Amino acid sequence: MATASGKFDINTSYKLNSGHQIPVLGYGVYQTPAATAESVVLHALKNGYRHIDSARAYRNEQPCGDAMRASGLKREEIFFTSKVPPKSMTYDEAKKSIASTFSQTGLDYVDLYLLHAPYGGKEGRLGAWQALREAQKEGKIRSIGVSNYGVHHLAELEEYIKSSGDGSKIDVNQCEVHPWLPRNDIVDWCKQRGVVVEAYCPVIRGQRAEEPVLKKLSEKHNKTWAQILLRWSLQKGYVPLPKSETSKRIEENADIYDFELDESDMKELDMPDSYEPCAWDPTTSKD
Ligand SMILES: NC(=O)c1ccc[n+]([C@@H]2O[C@H](COP(=O)([O-])OP(=O)(O)OC[C@H]3O[C@@H](n4cnc5c(N)ncnc54)[C@H](OP(=O)(O)O)[C@@H]3O)[C@@H](O)[C@H]2O)c1
Secondary structure, eight states, rough: OOOOOOOOOOTOOOETTTTTTEEEOOEOOTTTHHHHHHHHHHHHTTTTTOEEEEEGGOOHHHHHHHHHHHHHGGGGGOOOEEEEGGGGOOOHHHHHHHHHHHHHHHSEEEEEEEEOSSOOOHHHHHHHHHHHHHHHHHHHHHEEEEEEEOOOHOOOOHHHHHHHHOOOOOEEEEEOOBBTTOOHHHHHHHHHTEEEEEESSTOOOOOOOTTTHHHHHHHHHHHHHHHHHHHHHTTTTTTOOOOOEEEEEEHHHHSSSOOOOOOOHHTTOOOTTTOOOSSSOOOGGGO
């Protein structure tokens, strides 16, 4: 676990509501082609990452499973996530999605399974959640959560969990979060309930490399703009999920434990009213 003083290392993990641990740095594989995924995931595992963020929709679960086996690490040393695709948000389709993850990866359990986006209407969302809960009870999935859920989607799910008495707990909400998209409403809701916020697009797909504040902090700490962003995410208490297919960047993105942003640095990156997503934003969907 992270200590109160905010010290982290490559092995830091948080305890989820399920009781399982989640490594605080993840490795994302969105848009990583299946043909190269095994070698880049292997490179990440060799460089200390212990957490892989995949999804049915990314079409690279199989090479992720292959890399996990090829790494020589024990299964329980690696945290693997997949997700129910946005178009599969019903009970039946979510069950099929989970079954397919097992046949693709060859794993005997999955650490975390998420609902990729709050689509499909209330019935679809809650049906898909029931499928996750069943798989968790069967021991196939250790922790369950959501992605791209706005506060109104989270409240709907919380209400369902209370009224159904199914005993489920939301472990994670995975959303785009960075200084230009702080999402304080979602973050506060999650914090109050021990729901871990996973931050996707933590390096903003490289789009803010020239921002003066990042240049300044980069010079001050002798670290790259990407490392400054990742460190911000860690110090905010999130689980950042940087993606890279470039060996040097994979290493760079994990080399974030030898410096600390101080209070004034964190303040400079505090833009509470900023709303500038670089990806899609299903958190605002109303149906
Ligand atoms: N749940 C969702 O809806 C959702 C949506 C988006 C993402 N995600 C998850 O979050 C992960 C990360 O998000 P993302 O891939 O969209 O964005 P990201 O990690 O912010 O950015 C990835 C891009 O930035 C480049 N990059 C990475 N590290 C860099 C560095 N140190 N210096 C310069 N450029 C660097 C990568 O290039 P190269 O690969 O060419 O090195 C790639 O083009 C995804 O892979 C996925 O697992 C989830």
